Amino acid sequence: MRPLPDAQRDVLAAVRRLPVVEVDLDAALGLVLAEDVFAPHDVPPFANSAMDGFAVIGSDVSTAPVELEVSEDVAAGHVARGAVTPGSAIRIMTGAPLPDGADTVVRVEDTESSHGRVRIHVSVAPGTAVRQAGGDVAAGSLVFGAGTQLTPAHLGVLAAIGAARPAVHRNPCVALMSTGDEVLPPDTPSLTPGTIRDANRPLLKGLLAEAGVEVRDFGIVPDDAGLLRSTLRTAAAECDVVVTSGGVSMGDYDLVKQILTELGSVELWKVAMQPAKPFAFGSIEGTPLFGLPGNPVSVMVAFENFLRPALLHMRGASRVFRPESTGTWAERVKTDPAKTVFLRVKRDAEGAVRLAGSQQSNALSATATADAFAVVVAGVESMEVGDVVPLLEFRLPASRTIQEVLG
Numbered sequence: 001m002r003p004l005p006d007a008q009r010d011v012l013a014a015v016r017r018l019p020v021v022e023v024d025l026d027a028a029l030g031l032v033l034a035e036d037v038f039a040p041h042d043v044p045p046f047a048n049s050a051m052d053g054f055a056v057i058g059s060d061v062s063t064a065p066v067e068l069e070v071s072e073d074v075a076a077g078h079v080a081r082g083a084v085t086p087g088s089a090i091r092i093m094t095g096a097p098l099p100d101g102a103d104t105v106v107r108v109e110d111t112e113s114s115h116g117r118v119r120i121h122v123s124v125a126p127g128t129a130v131r132q133a134g135g136d137v138a139a140g141s142l143v144f145g146a147g148t149q150l151t152p153a154h155l156g157v158l159a160a161i162g163a164a165r166p167a168v169h170r171n172p173c174v175a176l177m178s179t180g181d182e183v184l185p186p187d188t189p190s191l192t193p194g195t196i197r198d199a200n201r202p203l204l205k206g207l208l209a210e211a212g213v214e215v216r217d218f219g220i221v222p223d224d225a226g227l228l229r230s231t232l233r234t235a236a237a238e239c240d241v242v243v244t245s246g247g248v249s250m251g252d253y254d255l256v257k258q259i260l261t262e263l264g265s266v267e268l269w270k271v272a273m274q275p276a277k278p279f280a281f282g283s284i285e286g287t288p289l290f291g292l293p294g295n296p297v298s299v300m301v302a303f304e305n306f307l308r309p310a311l312l313h314m315r316g317a318s319r320v321f322r323p324e325s326t327g328t329w330a331e332r333v334k335t336d337p338a339k340t341v342f343l344r345v346k347r348d349a350e351g352a353v354r355l356a357g358s359q360q361s362n363a364l365s366a367t368a369t370a371d372a373f374a375v376v377v378a379g380v381e382s383m384e385v386g387d388v389v390p391l392l393e394f395r396l397p398a399s400r401t402i403q404e405v406l407g
Contacts (some may be wrong), residue, residue: 001272003378004340007304009406011281012320015288015310018170018240025155030212031168032316033150037143042134043160047098050129054089054111054118055080055102058126067119073097085290089118105129119377125386137161169316174208175219175235179228179246179256180294185220197298199364200245207303208243213311214262223247228247229259234261236287240314243307246294248280256280256291272378274339275361276302295361301342301373304394312398323393327353327374334382338353345391353389371395 020034040103060068068089074080080090080099089106090099091113097107103126110122137143143161144154150166158166183198184191185395191197198220208215216239221231235242247256248268257280260266266282275298280291288310292302304322312320327345330352335341344366345353355372357366372391377385383389 001270001277001338004273004305005406007269007279007281008309009272011310012313014267014281014283015241015314017316020167020316021170022165022167023388025164025166028150028155028158028166028168029152031150031171033144033146033148033264034167034169034316035146037145037158037161037163037166039137039141039143039161041161042139043157044131044133045133045139047133048131049094049098049105050131051093051095051105051107052093053090053091053105053107053129054120055084055099056089056104056106056120056124057084057086057102058104058124058128059287060086060089061106061120061124062105062126064123065118065119065121070113070116070118085406091118103127103130118366121233124313137388142240144175147316149315149317149319157313169314171212171214172241172311173214173216173239174243175216175218175239176204176208177231177235177242178220179223179243180220181223183246186252198398200292200294200299202278203296203364204243204303205290205300207300207308208311211308211311213315215225219319223255225255225259228255229263232259232263232284236289238285241311242289243292244280244290245292245299248278248291248293249276260284260289260291266291272339273292273301273305274336274341276305276342277339278305281306289372294362297344297361297367300364300367300394304373306393307402308398309402313402317398319398319401321402321405323396323399324375325372325393326388327351327372327391329383329385329387329389330354332382332384333376335376335380337379337381341376343374344377344390345374346371353391 057331073091074096075093076095079097083102084099095273106120106124112119144239174220178198178201182195184195186197244256257268264284268280270277271279282289290307309320331354344356346356356370372393375390377390
């Protein structure tokens with residue numbers, strides 16, 4: 001069997017980052033910067049008031065009370081006509097540029113004004129309530145590096161520096177299909193003997209949406225060689241990645257592996273992992289193909305170890321693997337020492353981990369209630385009470401790079 005890290009390295013080495021495009025900020029959420037972004041100017045671009053009040057000279061208000069002459073008012077979006085001189089003040093609104101001569105703002109709540117004068121009731125330290133130019137972002141500084149995935153806060157910063165069309169890696173389009181005569185749509189009212197409802201496509205569509213990629217659903221393809229062949233060809237022509245579930249085991253009716261070898265360079269691997277040992281990977285006319293197993297838990301484990309990191313890598317992300325933590329076993333569990341085993345676990349009130357339910361590869365309900373995958377590395381025959389085990393935090397965003405995980 002192929003060691004899991006070797007299979008992961010081969011997949012990531014085979015997929016290429018998608019072309020760079022410029023997009024409007026409204027379309028950039030979740031995409032990944034393709035190049036470094038530097039600030040063309042300071043943010044804020046000028047010193048301004050952090051609150052409504054009076055712009056003054058700090059030394060004039062070092063003791064209180066004190067009364068100053070108010071020479072004018074200045075609102076946000078406007079500039080004072082004159083300067084602040086000793087013994088004077090300018091009434092200022094939040095965000096308005098700090099007038100020449102002023103270095104401090106006294107908040108309006110600490111003042112009393114009438115007839116062109118203001119009485120200041122408290123002493124104020126110089127520099128109070130002033131937002132300096134460049135206090136958030138300095139001109140010429142690196143704002144965000146290539147590989148940064150854009151969140152709403154990133155978009156706000158890019159808007160503030162005028163980077164209204166950032167250069168990003170194009171988002172992958174993923175063609176998705178389930179296969180097999182036994183697989184029926186989820187809305188099938190009742191099942192006939194030998195049939196099941198398709199859990200894999202809803203599961204994968206959710207995982208793909210969470211990864212932020214575009215999904216094109218090709219539905220359920222029955223065990224018809226001609227239809228499967230044409231569907232795969234269409235999917236490969238229209239999308240950047242093709243994802244199938246089912247039909248990659250060693251049975252005579254597993255058509256996917258047969259058709260894939262006809263259409264492209266596709267390998268069927270037995271990966272030393274549990275679940276998700278059967279896994280097909282390659283390409284159809286240059287388009288990467290991921291042939292996932294048929295059992296839904298195997299689908300999710302394969303997705304987390306192969307497909308999700310590959311898609312994030314194609315998008316240009318620097319962090320492609322979920323975070324890892326550790327947990328302490330609360331029960332004895334036997335595992336297969338020939339494989340890396342992924343167990344669905346929950347944390348108890350004390351923080352110890354125990355199995356979330358059935359560990360069969362078809363038992364998806366335990367995954368729905370689990371907190372994480374416990375990763376029992378190859379060579380370990382059992383986990384004992386008190387043993388520390390790595391936890392793959394599949395509910396948290398990616399935080400680890402390829403180098404951190406695979407060296």
